[in-house]
Amino acid sequence: MISVTHKINSFKNNKSHVVAIVVTYNRKESLIAVMNALLKQTSACDIIIVDNASTDCTKDILDLQGILDRERVSYICLPENLGGSGGFSQGLKYAMKGEWDWFWLMDDDAIPETSTLENLLKYADDPNSVYGSTAINMVKGKRKLCWPAITNKNGNKCFVEFMDMLAEVEEVDMIPFLGLYIHRHLVERVGYPDPGFFICADDKEYCERIKNQNAKLLLIKSSIINHPLSEVVIYDFVFFQAAYRSLPPWKIYYDVRNKILIANKYFRYRLWTQTLPGIFFRTILSMFKEERRGWILTLTMKAVFDGLLNRKGKMVLPSN
Numbered sequence: 040m041i042s043v044t045h046k047i048n049s050f051k052n053n054k055s056h057v058v059a060i061v062v063t064y065n066r067k068e069s070l071i072a073v074m075n076a077l078l079k080q081t082s083a084c085d086i087i088i089v090d091n092a093s094t095d096c097t098k099d100i101l102d103l104q105g106i107l108d109r110e111r112v113s114y115i116c117l118p119e120n121l122g123g124s125g126g127f128s129q130g131l132k133y134a135m136k137g138e139w140d141w142f143w144l145m146d147d148d149a150i151p152e153t154s155t156l157e158n159l160l161k162y163a164d165d166p167n168s169v170y171g172s173t174a175i176n177m178v179k180g181k182r183k184l185c186w187p188a189i190t191n192k193n194g195n196k197c198f199v200e201f202m203d204m205l206a207e208v209e210e211v212d213m214i215p216f217l218g219l220y221i222h223r224h225l226v227e228r229v230g231y232p233d234p235g236f237f238i239c240a241d242d243k244e245y246c247e248r249i250k251n252q253n254a255k256l257l258l259i260k261s262s263i264i265n266h267p268l269s270e271v272v273i274y275d276f277v278f279f280q281a282a283y284r285s286l287p288p289w290k291i292y293y294d295v296r297n298k299i300l301i302a303n304k305y306f307r308y309r310l311w312t313q314t315l316p317g318i319f320f321r322t323i324l325s326m327f328k329e330e331r332r333g334w335i336l337t338l339t340m341k342a343v344f345d346g347l348l349n350r351k352g353k354m355v356l357p358s359n
Contacts, residue, residue, distance in 0.1 A: 055083055055085045055111070056139060056140040057082075057140070057143060057156065058085040058137065058141075058142055059086045059087070059145065060089065060127065060130040061073055061086065061087070061088050061089065061146070062091060062123055062127055062146060062147065062216075063088060063089065063090055063091065063126075063147035064090075064091035064093055065093045065097070066147045066148060067097045067101075069147055069148040070088075070097065071100065071101075071104060073147055073148070073150050074086070074088070074101075074104075074112075076150045076153070077151065078111070078112075079153055080151065080153065080154075080155065080156045081156070081157045082154075082156045083111070085111045085113070086111055086112045087112075087113045087114075087130055087133060088101070088113070088114045088115065089126045089127070089129060089133075090115065091117055091120045091121055091122070091126050092116065092117050098114065101114065113133075115129065117129060120353075120357075121234055121353075122234070122241075123216065123237075123238045123241055124233055124235070124237055125237065127231075128231040128233070131226060132231060135226065135227075139223065140166075140222060142220070142221050142222075142223065143156070143172075143218065143220050144218070144220075145172075145216065145218050146216060146217060148267055149174060149217045149264045149266045150265045151172065151262075151263070151264045151265075152263045152264070155172055155262050155263055155264060158259060158262040159172055159220060159262035161261075162207075162259050163257075165255075166222035166225060167222075167254055167255075169214060169219065169220065169221050170214075170219075170221075170259055170262075171211070171214030171215075171217075171219050171220060171257070171259065171262075172220070172259060172262040172263065173202055173218075173259065173261075173263055173264065174186065174215065174217035174218060174264045174265075175202050175263060175265065175266070176267065176268035178268065181201055182202035183202070183268060184201065184202060185217065185267070185269070186217075187199060188211045188212075189211060190209055190211055190212075191210060205258065207260045207261060208258070208260070209257070209258045209260065210255055210256065210257055210258075211258045213243050213256065214246060214256050216232075216241070216242040217264055218262065219245075221249075225249070225252065228252050229248050229252055232244075232245050235352050236351065237351075237354075238290065238293050239290060239297050240297035243297075243301055244300070244301050247301065247304075247305045269284050270285070272284070283321055283324050283325075283328075285328065288335050288338050289338065290357075291325075291338055292338040292339070292341060292355045293342070293355070295318050295338075295339055295343060296342035296350075297346070298314055298317075298318065298346070299315070299318075299343065300346050302314040303346070303347070303349070315343075322335070322336065322339050341355075
């Protein structure tokens with residue numbers, strides 16, 4: 040059962056047609072930065088904080104900062120850590136009870152610039168499309184995308200790594216939960232993020248469902264969110280591409296399992312020609328690059344079996 044510990048009736052008196060949904064877990068410092076940035080937006084929005092049962096006194100610091108006293112802010116405390124997918128699912132369910140038209144989803148380390156929402160609203164006017172803010176981090180003076188965008192250029196899919204290579208409005212294959220902006224009518228058609236994914240690729244699966252509803256995914260270049268950058272190395276092969284980034288063993292489990300779940304559901308043949316070969320290649324690389332090789336190999340094997348058998352849920356605890 041969900042525990043809504045602050046302003047349980049606030050959704051009945053919406054101040055804006057937009058509500059930001061921020062999922063958090065044990066990142067109180069970065070959450071405060073996100074909240075301060077959202078409260079300073081030149082185009083105001085309401086805010087729902089979904090706390091995934093944090094153990095770092097998140098609510099206490101929100102209280103001390105006076106954030107929970109703000110009229111626009113609601114706070115939901117979940118009884119256990121449901122992961123990013125479970126948090127966004129519960130946040131959207133709560134928001135759908137209100138009268139907001141648009142939902143702006145983001146993590147607790149995604150810090151929007153002052154005009155991020157204003158710039159998003161200049162283009163986000165089609166309820167049948169999904170829009171996204173552009174999550175970046177500065178690398179050697181260049182604005183690098185936190186997640187490379189896959190765009191369609193003249194019929195060819197291209198990886199775009201830097202913000203300056205984007206058009207102002209760019210149709211992409213996927214928008215992460217770092218400023219994904221969706222209308223309630225589309226949520227009614229698509230449903231909620233799958234809580235069975237727990238963490239990793241839950242936004243990818245959600246975007247595949249969105250595209251199955253013939254909705255476009257449009258990235259807005261000038262709607263900027265600042266976010267930590269994970270180093271990703273792309274390896275090109277004849278028939279597939281493999282991306283490598285260093286992850287703790289428990290997160291590798293969800294990354295591998297959820298990729299298999301998605302490939303098996305939406306791409307089928309690519310499961311065998313791209314996804315599994317990519318996982319194999321990544322595992323080989325990790326044997327050279329990582330220290331906890333035994334855990335990585337064990338959890339990768341478990342993830343492959345669970346993915347092929349369509350086993351979802353919180354199967355491996357972050358503490359492990």
